[in-house]
Amino acid sequence: MSILQNIVGKLWMTIISLVAVVLIILGLFLYRYIDTNFPKLGEQQRDLEQLAFKIVAEVSDKGNDSSYFAAMNDVLNAQSIGLQYLRSPSGTLGGALPLEEILTPQEQQQALEGTVIQKQFFAEAGSGDKEEYLAIAIPVTESGNDDVIGSIVMYQPIKSSESLQDYVKRLFALASFMGFLLTTFFAFFLITRLTKPLKQLRQAANLITQGQYSTRVYVGSHDELGELARTFNLMAEQLEETIKLLNNEKANLSRVLRSMSDAVISFDTKHKVIFANPQGETILKEWGEIMWNDPDPDNSQAANSIPEPLLLLFDEVIQETKVVTTKLHVQQGVWSVVMAPLYSHRRARGAVAVLRDVTEEHRLEKLRKDFVANVSHELRTPLSMLQGYSEALLDDIVTTPEEKHDLAQVIYDESLRMGRLVKDLLDLARMEAGHMEMNMGQMELAPLYRRVHRKFLVLCKEKDIRLECVLPSDDIVLEKADQDRLEQVLTNLLGNAIRHTMPGKSIYLRYQTLTYQNSSAALIEVEDEGEGIPPEDIPYIFERFYKADKARTRGTAGGTGLGLAIVKNIVEAHQGSVNVRSIVGQGTTFSVILPLDP
Structure with a gap:
């Protein structure tokens, strides 16, 4: 910085110039006076x-x-x-x-x-x-x-005469030079004293701009500079307090955003990410790796730019400057998105989006709708048959005792079917609510297997299905188990296997011991050689009313769609797990793992 670009140099040059001008004017008048009035x-x-x-x-x-x-x-x-x-x-x-x-x-x-x-x-x-x-x-x-x-x-x-003139001129020149030097010295000294507080203020301002908000300046006088220093210290104190409050608010907001289960992402008008909480960063990373519909890999979305699913929504928010709420389907997930514009001087400078994973809610809502539809369908069919056959009896459409007996048998079968459906629904509701009654006690698996085998053996012979019960030499004893509930598990699994196994095929019942979660457990397996389950249906077969065979008629031989859901709840109540392996056209194996001493 040159001397003319700071206040010290400017004041110094101003004073020196003023003194020089005064001395020059006085010298001119004095020389004029000497030349005029002194003899030569x-x-x-x-x-x-x-x-x-x-x-x-x-x-x-x-x-x-x-x-x-x-x-x-x-x-x-x-x-x-x-x-x-x-x-x-x-x-x-x-x-x-x-x-x-x-x-x-x-x-x-x-x-x-x-x-x-x-x-x-x-x-x-x-x-x-x-x-x-x-x-x-x-x-x-x-x-x-x-x-x-x-x-x-x-x-x-x-x-x-002239010597006196020269002497006076030399004396005045010498006095002017000495006065100029003294004026320069005292001016520089005075200006330095005056500008020293200003330099301190400048240094303090620079420190504050670097983040050192606790910086203060020394107040060494009671004049205007002292008042300026006190005002600066007050400003710095208030600024420090304001910065602390802003930092606290920023930290609180950051903690809130980071603790949110929802993803929060903000973008500028150039589609660049301004801020994202951890959940938002995860979404940006996952969605940024998706190629979407662009065949050019060089045009894939970067991790710091707006993802493809949010582009149209972002443009709508920026153009119309309004809050937009919608749901996005991204691959297998469903996201609820609320996007609002960010304003700066009454203009949209970007947008902030709040994303919530509502895949489970969407799935449950779908299950609820399917449940209502399935229950309505399951009840409507037997009710229609009960209503139709009972009207036929009341209107004396059938006259022979054999026809009346057949109609009465159909009414009875449909009432039993409705009873089973209602019972299964009540059992499942109690299980999911945690109110399922369990009679825990010690039990052996071999007697249970033999009883279930005898129960279904006649039915299998009628359908030309071979049912084999493979039992190990040593029996397995469960320390805490409900015998009736486990029989219900095997009954539901065998019932599904029989319905989906063609004549001439086989069904196998077996169990053995294994290690499950660092403890001994029993592995119960029901294997059939039936039609199998498509891979896309396997994740949903344990849901209520879900049936892999959509075209299968729901006649008397059809199930209610609640059996596997009941099996899952009973097994989990025993602190176990149930899994399925299936190959289309070759068969299905259900595996139930129960800890021996949960």
């Missing part, structure tokens, strides 16, 4: 010559009167003028200086011969110093003729 050397010579001629006119009559010359010297001393009378052939009268110091012998001879002599010489003054003099010698003639009888010699110090 030529004028001094002319005046001295005129005075000398006047005296010459009077000396011819008083050439031998020494008192006259003494009186004249007394008068002329007031003007620092000396007078001597050089007589012919020799001798002098008057004067304080020896004639030899004024005129050389040759000059004396010339003066006595009638020559006017003007010269400058140096002689010792009364103080002992050499001093320059102006001298003039004018011949004196005798009255009545032109004979030279002597010469008047007058001399005067040149200092009284």
